[in-house]
Amino acid sequence: MTLDEEVAGLLEILRGDHGPVCAWCKSRRHPVKSKGLCGHCNRIRLKFAALEKRAEENGRTSELDYAIRVETAKMERCKLEGRLHTRVAETLASGLDIEHDISYLSKLILGEEMFYGYANWFGHAFTPDQRILLHYFLDELGREYTRQNRLTFAMDDVLDKTIGGDQ
């Protein structure tokens, strides 16, 4: 089997996965549980509902208000992530897509952008199928990273809204 055939075979396996998908984040890698949501999204839904209930019963203190805003930001992030994540394995990926993936991930994890300006190189170095596969794996890594750091990102969102961000 040639390398091209092996890559095409792997893509076929990914595209054939039509298992249940989370209604918010569209993850296929985490089992879908209650309310059509993965465990991560469902925990956020439950926590939000519990906080809202507490606010209704005991009044909305500033601590409670902050907690509700953070949980709202988490929900918004899950849904946005789902909207952005079309079935990556089914769409074409350009050299620029790969550059964005690597720059984004390396900035998040290493604190510096790797391979910035390498879009043309990625476009030439990999075949279209190899780029799709690479984009798929890098996208999954980015999604997992933001999932594991959901609270930090949500707190940043709330802070940005509170102080007006950098607009």
Ligand SMILES: [Zn+2]
């Ligand atoms: Zn989810």
